[in-house]
Amino acid sequence: MATTACFIIVSRNDIPIYEAEVGSAAKREDAAQLHQFVLHAALDIVQDLAWTTSAMFLKAIDRFNDLVILLNPLYLPGSRIASSHFDTKVRALARKYL
């Protein structure tokens, strides 16, 4: 099964500052939207969890259908990350683990 990971870094106020979709599955627009919807919804749980644990890796915290959300709440203050270098790094790292 082709796996896809949608990677989003969220800053304070739930503002996504970085988004990347990595993986081998063919990209479909509606799927991308669904991923975002799922991630957005998962923030509710992240928000609660972030108060209860000091661990940065929160393991699988939410799922919808077959989508699993692994979240690491990086609270980076600041605006959207636009660096292409960062983007490349993320995608390279993702390739390693997928």
Add this chain to the structure above:
Amino acid sequence: MEPDVSIETSSMIRIAVLPIGDVPPSLLRDYHSMLLRHHTIPLSTISSFYTEHQKSPFAHQPWDAGSLRFKFMLGGAPPSPWEDFQSHRKILAVIGICHCPSSPDLDLVSDQFNAACKGYSSALVERCFAFWPSDSQLEDGKKRENLVLFPPSDRSTQEFHLQTMMQDIAASLLMEFEKWVLKAESAGTILKTPLDSQATLSSEEVIKAKKRRLARAQKTIGDYCLLAGSPVDANAHYSTALELARLTADFFWYAGALEGSVCAILVDRMGQKDVSIEDEVRYRYNSVIVHYRKSFIQDNAQRVSPLTFELEAILKLARFLCRRELAKEVVELLTNAADGAKSLIDASDRLILYVEVARLFGTLGYQRKAAFFSRQVAQLYLQQENRLAAISAMQVLAMTTKAYRVQSRVSASRHSLSNETESGHADSGKMHHQSVVSLFESQWSTLQMVVLREILLSAVRAGDPLAAWSAAARLLRSYYPLITPAGQNGLASALTNSAERLPSGTRCADPALPFIRLYSFPLHPSQMDIVKRNPGREDWWAGSAPSGPFIYTPFSKGEPNDNNKQDLVWVVGEPIQVLVELANPCGFDLRVDSIYLSVQSGNFDSFPLSVDLPPNSSQVITLSGIPTSVGPVVIPGCTVHCFGVITEHLFRDVDNLLLGATQGLVLSDPFRCCGSPRLRNVSVPNISVVPPLPLLVSQVVGGDGAIVLYEGEIRDVWIKLANAGTVPVEQAHISLSGKNQDSVISIAYETLKSALPLKPGSEVTIPVTLKAWRLGSGETDATAGKSASGSMVRNVKDGNSPSLLIHYAGIFWPVGDLETNKSSVPPGRRLVVPLQVCVMQGLSFVKARLLSMEIPAHVGESLSSLANGDGNPLDEAVGYGQRDRLVKIDPFRGSWGLRFLELELSNPTDVVFEISVSVQLEKSSNEENLSVNCAAEYGYPKTRIDRDYFARVLIPLEHFKLPFLDDSIFSKDLQSDGYTGSRNPSFSERNTKAELNASIKNLISRIKVRWQSGRNSSGELNIKDAIQAALQSSVMDVLLPDPLTFGFRLARNGYGSPGKLDVKESDTSIQASASKNTVIAHDMTPMEVLVRNNTKETIKMNLSVTCRDVAGKNCVEGTKATVLWAGVLSGITMEVPPLEEIKHCFSLYFLVPGEYTLVAAAVIDDANDVLRARAKSDLPDEPIFCRGPPFHVRVHGNA
């Protein structure tokens, strides 16, 4: 699956509520709501309706505390295939609702009701409630089964009546339950579920089924006990059922019984929740879930599945546990439930599941999760592709907008209101940032756009054009940068299409395009400035700046520095303007049908405007209106009619948007992407409206163009002031401002004053006299002003012209009211009348110089008249200036003191100038006497200067020599030792260089050079500096007297001793007496030479007198002497005391008649420093030579 299930659902009696006959929907809802109050009937209240026919199977019924619970199913429900499994799924009673006025035939009603009840075979009690029967219907005594008439009465009576009927129903149901249970215990019933195999049973299965039957019966009896409000009985039966079901491995019924037992526990405890109960419920329900799962049979999974029961059980447990503290557990349950969705066969089950999951997440405070599942629900609705489903989808999506922050403004405002009242524990942490991030932009733009698109789609499908318009508007306004031009066009047409289905004049809370921001509030033009009145002062405008600082309004010029606290004053009835900037960042032509200022305060009439905005363009437009009544004006934004709908565009929203854009939170700045420059934040000033004020309008008579003047030109202009307001001008005052104020020579204040009060519509003309300034200095000033302040644009435009400031006001309150009405003193106004003077170069001054001229005096005997004086040579005799307008040379004094100031002028213009010079005469150089002495003016003939020509003008100067020569003139340090004479003793001390300069200035100020050109232009040439420069170089010669002065006179008449004679140049006011001055040839003529010492030292000298004829030959010496003489003429040694004079007598005998010239000269012995300085002698040994002016002697023949 069923919506809204909970553990307690098992204890509720379902009653179908059916409208019978024609019942208007609103009334049906009303009747339904009346019923809803009676959802719980306490057992204690029904005892009067209850009769125990047999011994009740409900042995432990809690008559004092228990109750029956009803669940009203409005419109009924189809029979469930699972009725046998769970008795609460049965419709156990039917209530018909009839509205008698619309159903006159009660028989028909009864028939209809009976027919309706046929569909509910499980119903044990049937009643039809008929409300508002007519009198005839009431009188119709016919007894109809189950029909209950509610006689017309007030609401409380009806409700009481209804309560009684419900208690009756409850009692009837209870008795029916008893009957059913007794029957079931004795006879036994066959209870089946769709899970049970439909195929014929094998023998083994029959045996198994028999065993199971008992368990199922016990479980069902338990259900009825529960419905009858007897949890203890129910629990007993459930326990039996559980035992039996476990033995027969009837997992499904086992789970059902377990569910019932949990409900019984909860009913028994009557809502009390403690940890032990919670643990018990959790434990049992987990078992329930497990057993429902166990009962899953693969072979009939396609047809029917216990999955819905499993999911319902999960939801029931989740609802039971749904608390913030147990969020993790609930989330796990709900996630599991949601996972089950994909196994559900029925789409509507999945819908209900998602609805419930969303609701529970919402209850938990997980708004985003709730929104996520709500959106799933909406998608399921949308898949149904019918209008009702689309409406549902739209409504569900509307609920998600808050979480996705794409709220419509209507719901947003409603939410913010409710948020304030109830500070939800869930909201407090999550929603505070809404204020930080602007409402519609949180950068989950993909999600937001999808949601809005789905709302748009569902609204279109649901046929709700307003919702569609609103969604399209939000989509377009917030996400235009992410939408392709084609998509933008699509949205635009969606807006237009929606608007076509809306009635005209529809308003929508969500603005679409354009973006509107405040550009500026132009202050009143300077003609209309409003000035606060200071009631305590005569000059009421003092100390209060006009509505804008200074004449120039940085507010409208875009200076960010001083717009913090602007107060704007508008006047009732006077149109005002506000500049706003519109932007259309989309790729289509935007037609704004009308836009006008939206004013909440209601005292303002706005004038609408229509605008066309090309793609990707911005435009600044002027919106205007008229204040209609006194009070504050609040302008939150604009009302826009665009895309067929009226919307409010608030400035504040756009300000937030722009702020967000600068912080990078918002996708794009709509104004910037339209190429509009970044604008500072314009704040809305406090605007107040004041009662009508007078309004002066000025007009310069002869046209508003610049007044063209030559340098120095003096001209009268007339300014017409008209009151264009509706209130008379009661007070007015004129002052000057700006540069070159001194160019305004006079203003006819009195003309204005006398015209007050100036009624509305009337006008007054005020003459103002202007004198053009000199060009050079003005030009340099202008550049200086420019660099000092960049905002003074108007000033630069106006150049250096001065302005008239006219402060005026209407009625002033009586003084007595001042204290109370201080705040309500109507303001005054200020009219700025710029005098647009354009100065052209006129006559120009080339140079000036002093010329001296010698015109010999005549020798006469008239000097004696001076001797009559009191001895003060400074005192004037009769001023001759008063008699003569022209300078005349005194024939006996000569021109020795006369100087001419020659001015050289050029005329570079193309007109002809005529110059006239006047000298104002003051016959004293002593300032202290100025007031005593009268002044006179001398007029000189005019000099004409043609264009491009030079001309010289001579100005005679005289009478300004100082009285005596003093060392103090040369050096301040050498003060003369206290000379005391008959003169003013202080005079010598003040005789300093300063005195000298003052007298020069005094002299200059008396000279006026006027010019005239053509008929209209006349002016004055400013020559002060030029003259000063000219005088400065020769000031000594001009002002200082010679050390010695010489004079001749005839001594013939034998005035014995004429005493002192002053021949000082400054005092040559000699009264000529021609008759005495005749000299005849061949006659001995006695003469005197007078020598005066003008210094304060005694002077020794060697005097000599010569006489020359016309040819200049010395005629007293040599062989051909024509004049004989007696006495000494040369080498006369004299010693003249200070400031005294000495005369020396001699006689001449003229042989030939004619003109002769007498000259006295002296060589001063032992000259002191003062004399040397005066003579400009450098060598200490050089003899100082003094020569007197020539005197003429006319010798007549012997006639």
